Amino acid sequence: ILMSRNTCTFETHNPEETRNLARHLAPRLRRGDVIALEGDLGAGKTTFTQGLAAGLGIEEPVDSPTFTLIKEYEGGRLPLYHMDVYRLNHPTEELGWDEYFYGDGVTLVEWADRIEPMLPGELIRIEVSRHQESDVRKIRIEPPAGETERICGGLGRLDNHET
Numbered sequence: 001i002l003m004s005r006n007t008c009t010f011e012t013h014n015p016e017e018t019r020n021l022a023r024h025l026a027p028r029l030r031r032g033d034v035i036a037l038e039g040d041l042g043a044g045k046t047t048f049t050q051g052l053a054a055g056l057g058i059e060e061p062v063d064s065p066t067f068t069l070i071k072e073y074e075g076g077r078l079p080l081y082h083m084d085v086y087r088l089n090h091p092t093e094e095l096g097w098d099e100y101f102y103g104d105g106v107t108l109v110e111w112a113d114r115i116e117p118m119l120p121g122e123l124i125r126i127e128v129s130r131h132q133e134s135d136v137r138k139i140r141i142e143p144p145a146g147e148t149e150r151i152c153g154g155l156g157r158l159d160n161h162e163t
C-alpha cells in the first residue's frame with residue numbers, strides 16, 4: 001500500500017485479491033456514499049463490486065449491469081445500487097440519479113465519468129488500472145476530503161503487496 005496525503009493505492013495479482021480489498025472497504029461505508037469507479041473494459045470494476053457486495057453481507061451474486069444500467073441489491077448491511085453507465089452517451093437528468101445517490105444505500109458507478117455532471121460533489125473515487133497483459137492491477141482509492149482515515153486507515157493490513 002502507498003499512502004499519500006489523501007489517497008491509498010494497492011496492487012492486486014488476481015481477481016480474489018481485488019475482491020478481498022473491496023470486501024475490506026465495505027465495512028467503512030455508510031449510507032449515501034457514492035463510489036465513482038473508473039478503469040478500462042476488463043480492468044476489474046465488476047470484480048471489485050463483487051467483493052464490495054460480499055463485504056456488505058449481500059449474498060446474491062453480482063454481475064455486470066451493462067444492459068440494465070442499474071441493479072439494486074438488498075439484504076446486506078446497506079443496500080447496494082450498482083450502476084454501469086458505459087452505454088450512456090448523453091447523461092440525462094430524467095433517470096432520477098439523486099434518489100440513488102442520496103438514498104439509503106451505497107451507490108457504485110462503473111464508468112462514472114460518463115455521467116460526471118450528474119454525480120454528487122462528495123465522491124469516493126476508485127481507479128483500477130492494468131499493467132500490460134498481466135493480471136496485476138493497480139487500485140487507487142481517493143476518499144472525499146477529510147475522509148481519508150475512514151476509508152484508507154488500516155486498509156493496508158491486507159495481503160496485497162505494496163506498490
Ligand code: ADP
Binds near residue numbers: 015018042043044137
Ligand atoms: P470491468 O468491470 O472493469 O470491465 P471485470 O471485473 O468484469 O472488469 O473483469 C475483469 C477480468 O479480469 C475478469 O475476467 C477477471 O477474472 C480478470 N482479472 C485478472 N486479474 C485480475 C485482478 N487482479 N483483479 C481483477 N480482475 C482480474
Ligand code: MG
Binds near residue numbers: 046064084110
Ligand atoms: Mg464491469
